[in-house]
Amino acid sequence: xxxxxxxxxxxxxxxxxxxxxxxxxxxxxxxxxxxxxxxxxxxxxxxxxxxxxxxxxxxxxxxxxxxxxxxxxxxxxxxxxxxxxxxxxxxxxxxxxxxxxxxxxxxxxxxxxxxxxxxxxxxxxxxxxxxxxxxxxxxxxxxxxxxxxxxxxxxxxxxxxxxxxxxxxxxxxxxxxxxxxxxxxxxxxxxxxxxxxxxxxxxxxxxxxxxxxxxxxxxxxxxxxxxxxxxxxxxxxxxxxxxxxxxxxxxxxxxxxxxxxxxxxxxxxxxxxxxxxxxxxxxxxxxxxxxxxxxxxxxxxxxxxxxxxxxxxxxxxxxxxxxxxxxxxxxxxxxxxxxxxxxxxxxxxxxxxxxxxxxxxxxxxxxxxxxxxxxxxxxxxxxxxxxxxxxxxxxxxxxxxxxxxxxxxxxxxxxxxxxxxxxxxxxxxxxxxxxxxxxxxxxxxxxxxxxxxxxxxxxxxxxxxxxxx
Numbered sequence: 096x097x098x099x100x101x102x103x104x105x106x107x108x109x110x111x112x113x114x115x116x117x118x119x120x121x122x123x124x125x126x127x128x129x130x131x132x133x134x135x136x137x138x139x140x141x142x143x144x145x146x147x148x149x150x151x152x153x154x155x156x157x158x159x160x161x162x163x164x165x166x167x168x169x170x171x172x173x174x175x176x177x178x179x180x181x182x183x184x185x186x187x188x189x190x191x192x193x194x195x196x197x198x199x200x201x202x203x204x205x206x207x208x209x210x211x212x213x214x215x216x217x218x219x220x221x222x223x224x225x226x227x228x229x230x231x232x233x234x235x236x237x238x239x240x241x242x243x244x245x246x247x248x249x250x251x252x253x254x255x256x257x258x259x260x261x262x263x264x265x266x267x268x269x270x271x272x273x274x275x276x277x278x279x280x281x282x283x284x285x286x287x288x289x290x291x292x293x294x295x296x297x298x299x300x301x302x303x304x305x306x307x308x309x310x311x312x313x314x315x316x317x318x319x320x321x322x323x324x325x326x327x328x329x330x331x332x333x334x335x336x337x338x339x340x341x342x343x344x345x346x347x348x349x350x351x352x353x354x355x356x357x358x359x360x361x362x363x364x365x366x367x368x369x370x371x372x373x374x375x376x377x378x379x380x381x382x383x384x385x386x387x388x389x390x391x392x393x394x395x396x397x398x399x400x401x402x403x404x405x406x407x408x409x410x411x412x413x414x415x416x417x418x419x420x421x422x423x424x425x426x427x428x429x430x431x432x433x434x435x436x437x438x439x440x441x442x443x444x445x446x447x448x449x450x451x452x453x454x455x456x457x458x459x460x461x462x463x464x465x466x467x468x469x470x471x472x473x474x475x476x477x478x479x480x481x482x483x484x485x486x487x488x489x490x491x492x493x494x495x496x497x498x499x500x501x502x503x504x505x506x507x508x509x510x511x512x513x514x515x516x517x518x519x520x521x522x523x524x525x526x527x528x529x530x531x532x533x534x535x536x537x538x539x540x541x542x543x544x545x546x547x548x549x550x551x552x553x554x555x556x557x558x559x560x561x562x563x564x
Contacts, residue, residue: 099229102157103133107165123222163191187228252435255425269295276412277390279419282469285390293346301345309351317359323375343383352389364408422464436475454489519554531562
């Protein structure tokens with residue numbers, strides 16, 4: 096068991112609960128290496144607490160915090176608990192109370208408590224909880240802290256289910272070494288996602304090399320990737336190793352992968368399959384151990400069917416697909432993101448801006464965000480820079496005046512649009528799974544063939560695109 100710090104913050108000093116808990120922990124043979132501190136604070140009837148609690152937690156910097164409450168003060172403790180969990184989000188908190196109302200305790204668990212303990216206090220109930228939390232912390236802390244330090248996990252901001260569904264896959268994807276294809280609209284955070292995968296992987300101590308394929312002329316792309324030897328072409332007075340060699344041992348991130356020429360695609364495919372390549376002008380084979388992560392803001396499968404992307408390369412890149420949702424599909428994250436960027440730029444510009452007026456936030460929520468999170472960041476940055484007050488007002492929020500970018504649809508209009516999108520995606524998925532066989536697809540959908548065909552015509556779907564061969 097590695098050394099850990101435990102703090103007992105006793106808000107119920109009238110009882111002997113804290114002393115009994117301390118005796119159990121101190122007498123445990125398996126917890127001899129821990130540092131244990133026991134502090135007392137008074138929680139008053141009106142809920143006002145000793146303002147020194149923050150200093151106590153900061154001073155001891157515990158791994159596990161036991162909050163010892165009285166049952167009569169449990170409701171008043173919610174504000175204290177929220178404050179602690181907000182300031183020390185990585186801290187494992189165990190609530191200790193003599194008697195409890197299940198609804199109140201469950202509310203604390205929802206706020207982020209790791210566990211709760213009630214009477215009778217027994218070693219068999221307490222020590223395993225401590226051991227489990229310490230082991231979990233030591234198992235994950237190194238990876239999480241390195242990720243936060245190098246890429247900034249806080250930049251991956253969001254709590255919406257559609258966003259969390261993607262983010263929670265990152266540690267799993269990082270553990271393997273397969274190619275990853277990250278899809279999403281411009282500004283959704285594809286490079287952030289790629290960096291997170293790299294810095295959580297065993298390759299984290301090697302280079303992460305990002306390349307925007309769309310920003311490099313087609314005739315220079317192969318040279319940038321694979322490099323060249325001296326005299327390979329006119330003006331090549333010295334050799335150049337190339338970005339693949341630069342990323343050796345680490346990760347090569349190819350953004351806008353659809354911008355690669357067919358020639359470069361063929362060479363990239365060989366490298367992905369064999370880990371070997373030739374520099375321009377050389378007959379010697381080079382080798383590099385590189386993980387490749389690619390990204391695109393278009394439908395790459397459609398580009399493949401149109402001949403823009405080689406079919407064999409597409410399947411080699413799309414081993415692990417990750418699809419980042421646009422901001423309008425995670426609209427509940429807008430306030431969270433807006434305050435995140437507000438805090439960032441108020442510090443950077445040294446301006447005392449601390450929040451948004453309700454009208455300003457409403458303006459952000461009603462906008463459709465064609466530029467996604469990147470556009471939101473730019474707008475908040477500009478608002479903070481030019482704001483002359485402590486609160487961002489609606490006049491400080493300057494939005495692009497593109498047609499249709501303000502959310503003015505009625506409930507029924509929005510519902511009809513989402514249903515149509517679902518129907519189209521559902522039908523295409525079935526046709527793809529059954530190679531364009533309408534009869535089989537209709538059977539799975541539990542619709543007769545005529546009704547299914549009418550849906551295909553309604554959404555103007557080309558069935559021939561899904562037929563095999």
